[in-house]
Amino acid sequence: MTHDHDLVLRPTASQTEAALHPPGGRTGSDLVVETLAGLGATTVFGLPGQHTLGLFDALRRSDLRYIGLRVENNAGFAADAYGRVTGEAAPLLLSTGPGALTALPALQEARAASAPVLAIAGQVPAAGLGGGRHGYLHELPDQAASFRGVVKSVHTARTQSQIPSAIAEAWTSALTVPHGPVWVEIPQDVLRAETLIPVVTGGDTLPEELPPRPELTAVAADLLAHAERPVVVAGGGVVRADASKKLRQLAERLQAPVVTTFGGKGAFPWTHPLSLQSWLEDRHTTDFLEDADVLLVVGSGLGELSSNYHTFEPRGRVIQIEADLGKLESNHPALGIHADARLALQALLETVQERRTDPTAPERVREVLDKVRARVAAQELTLEQDVLAAVRKALPPRAPSFWDMTILAYWAWSAFDPKAPNTMHSAQGAGGLGYALPAALGAAAADPTHPVLAVSGDGGALYSVAELATARQYDLNVTWLIVDDGGYGILREYMTDAFGQPTATDLPGPDFVALAESFGVPGVRTGPDTLEQDLAKALTTPGPAVVVLPAVLRMFAPTHTE
Numbered sequence: 165m166t167h168d169h170d171l172v173l174r175p176t177a178s179q180t181e182a183a184l185h186p187p188g189g190r191t192g193s194d195l196v197v198e199t200l201a202g203l204g205a206t207t208v209f210g211l212p213g214q215h216t217l218g219l220f221d222a223l224r225r226s227d228l229r230y231i232g233l234r235v236e237n238n239a240g241f242a243a244d245a246y247g248r249v250t251g252e253a254a255p256l257l258l259s260t261g262p263g264a265l266t267a268l269p270a271l272q273e274a275r276a277a278s279a280p281v282l283a284i285a286g287q288v289p290a291a292g293l294g295g296g297r298h299g300y301l302h303e304l305p306d307q308a309a310s311f312r313g314v315v316k317s318v319h320t321a322r323t324q325s326q327i328p329s330a331i332a333e334a335w336t337s338a339l340t341v342p343h344g345p346v347w348v349e350i351p352q353d354v355l356r357a358e359t360l361i362p363v364v365t366g367g368d369t370l371p372e373e374l375p376p377r378p379e380l381t382a383v384a385a386d387l388l389a390h391a392e393r394p395v396v397v398a399g400g401g402v403v404r405a406d407a408s409k410k411l412r413q414l415a416e417r418l419q420a421p422v423v424t425t426f427g428g429k430g431a432f433p434w435t436h437p438l439s440l441q442s443w444l445e446d447r448h449t450t451d452f453l454e455d456a457d458v459l460l461v462v463g464s465g466l467g468e469l470s471s472n473y474h475t476f477e478p479r480g481r482v483i484q485i486e487a488d489l490g491k492l493e494s495n496h497p498a499l500g501i502h503a504d505a506r507l508a509l510q511a512l513l514e515t516v517q518e519r520r521t522d523p524t525a526p527e528r529v530r531e532v533l534d535k536v537r538a539r540v541a542a543q544e545l546t547l548e549q550d551v552l553a554a555v556r557k558a559l560p561p562r563a564p565s566f567w568d569m570t571i572l573a574y575w576a577w578s579a580f581d582p583k584a585p586n587t588m589h590s591a592q593g594a595g596g597l598g599y600a601l602p603a604a605l606g607a608a609a610a611d612p613t614h615p616v617l618a619v620s621g622d623g624g625a626l627y628s629v630a631e632l633a634t635a636r637q638y639d640l641n642v643t644w645l646i647v648d649d650g651g652y653g654i655l656r657e658y659m660t661d662a663f664g665q666p667t668a669t670d671l672p673g674p675d676f677v678a679l680a681e682s683f684g685v686p687g688v689r690t691g692p693d694t695l696e697q698d699l700a701k702a703l704t705t706p707g708p709a710v711v712v713l714p715a716v717l718r719m720f721a722p723t724h725t726e
Contacts, residue, residue: 174243178604179268179305186315186362193222193355194366195327196284196336201228201333202328202367204257205282207609209243213259214301215286218356220257228255231609231638234630237264240270240281241591241599241628244345245566247280248589251404253338257687258285261302261354264310269596271314274345277427277591278339278404278488280344283315284331290322290351299726308349323353329330332367339603340505342373342487374487376503376511384460384483384499385515391458393480393522394420395440398404401463401487401601403610405507408432409461414513419462419521423449425470426577426592428463437526439618441533443578448535452528456480459496460699463505465491469592473724485509542584548575548717551692555619555645556581558699564589564607565612567601571623571653571717578720598627601644605631608640611705615703616642622648632683635708641704643709646676649716657719680710687712 173319176301196219200208207229212220223230233239236258243254258264260424264285276280280397287307288300297303304310308318319338321330327350334346391634396418402411408431415422415438422432423440432439443449450472464470465486474495482498485508492500501508540549554574559565566574567590582588588608591599604618620628625646634652647653656669680687687710688699695713702709 173611183693189267190359191218192327192359193218193323195324195359195361197222197226197228198364199367200255201330202364203562204340207231208255208257209239210257211239211473213263215260215352224438227513233634236266236601237270238631240267241602243281244270244274245603247605248611249607253282253335253425258279258283259285261477270308271345273591278342278344280343282334282338283345283347285349287351288350289353297312311347316497317346319348324361328364330361334371336369341374342592350613352687359534374504376508377499381511381515383558386511386638387458387481388519391520393456394458395453395456396420397461397464398422398428398431399425399464399507401691402428402431403585405506407509410506410513419525422527425464429588430582435484438529440529442538444470445578446536448532450476452532454479466495475642475724498723543720545636545718545720547692552576552579554696558703559617566600566603568620568624569595569597569721570624570647572619572647576718597624601628601632604642608642612641615643618642618644620646621653622646623652623671628644632680632685636684637706641706646712648712648714676712685710
């Protein structure tokens with residue numbers, strides 16, 4: 165009798181010949197790029213360093229496309245966006261020591277946003293591993309320790325034979341839900357030494373799925389079927405799992421209103437009669453969620469921003485579907501279901517019985533949205549709403565947008581209609597500056613068929629202005645909108661509210677139009693009345709462009725302090 169586990173795939177004659185006589189001149193670095201190609205990678209991001217020169221030499225001999233950025237952290241943001249847009253693991257090639265550490269904020273954002281990034285870094289020669297102080301350039305006592313608390317998993321290949329398996333294992337980790345960044349490091353001498361190991365030709369990996377436990381979905385289905393006022397909170401897990409259609413089916417069957425978190429923008433149609441949109445920083449929305457007798461939270465940990473700064477206190481039963489075990493019931497007691505959002509929603513669709521739906525649900529949604537609009541309208545914030553509306557009109561419906569931590573982005577979290585799932589992204593996972601432009605470059609590299617919009621304030625723009633050179637070098641179709649208010653506008657507001665006056669938030673800046681043009685990127689200075697026209701023209705013109713809007717925008721008043 166032959167069992168499945170006894171089956172062995174035997175190599176063909178040509179494969180045997182190639183294995184016995186591998187081409188000469190290959191190194192450990194060739195094993196890296198061969199493994200990446202075998203796993204299905206087509207594009208890599210990064211920049212070279214002393215300990216990874218061999219890796220880049222091998223990259224020259226491969227068919228992988230390389231997008232080189234000017235700063236490691238920006239390369240990380242680009243890989244993050246590539247992973248978000250494609251759902252594939254994005255290889256990120258980094259050096260050692262300072263070069264590697266510079267990418268930490270980007271990897272933190274990727275972890276918070278569950279973006280699959282495969283970071284591959286160099287290391288000092290193998291003799292320097294283990295904590296001894298040998299005095300190698302860039303040497304750290306334990307480089308991997310600096311990343312262990314940030315990424316999903318850490319992998320070290322100390323010999324050439326370990327390289328294919330270490331990278332494949334990391335690749336699987338990055339793509340196993342919840343997706344996230346992973347770390348691989350390989351010593352310099354292992355990368356540069358010649359190898360007799362055959363060419364890597366395979367490498368398919370199958371990340372494990374995360375289905376819900378059936379006894380839990382049965383309880384959840386019963387709760388939802390008998391709920392009088394069910395409400396759904398849809399987070400980024402719905403978007404990442406490509407589960408928006410299933411969410412809509414379930415919401416319509418239950419006649420349950422849906423609010424999307426800032427990371428879950430696009431998970432539910434903005435203008436749907438059951439859509440509460442994304443006004444999570446508004447007390448009217450918070451009150452509505454608290455009044456639900458059954459609250460279904462899908463793909464969200466109900467963190468600070470999603471809970472109106474932890475002022476949300478549910479009174480009904482909470483069902484939480486979450487792929488990240490660390491987020492499950494971390495903020496509120498719930499029927500916790502550790503599962504991928506798509507699989508869990510499918511299970512609920514198969515088990516939720518027909519219920520007597522509430523015909524007043526759309527009316528109650530309209531009442532909440534009317535209250536929200538009235539509250540904002542009373543604050544005389546016409547300029548801010550007009551600017552955001554101009555951006556929405558100028559941006560094609562399916563074009564992706566990437567937003568830095570700036571006042572206009574804070575408005576967009578609540579008030580911007582993304583039009584489609586997986587099109588609006590921001591750095592609100594970890595909250596670091598400088599995300600928008602390099603992330604937009606990564607998205608443009610992933611899909612050149614749509615223009616891509618980046619939105620920054622002048623403070624955040626200076627974190628990533630060097631990447632205008634990258635945009636020009638690769639002729640990427642990215643339009644960068646810079647709202648220039650002369651400093652860190654949102655911090656200026658926060659300090660004024662807290663202390664009566666701001667300190668260290670006003671910044672003298674460059675002429676961004678002239679700066680863009682010095683990189684060979686066309687720039688235009690616009691105003692609120694001409695923003696839509698200028699932005700639309702830039703977005704429909706191939707190649708990179710910069711649009712600068714000098715304006716001081718204000719935030720709508722918070723409700724979590726009331």
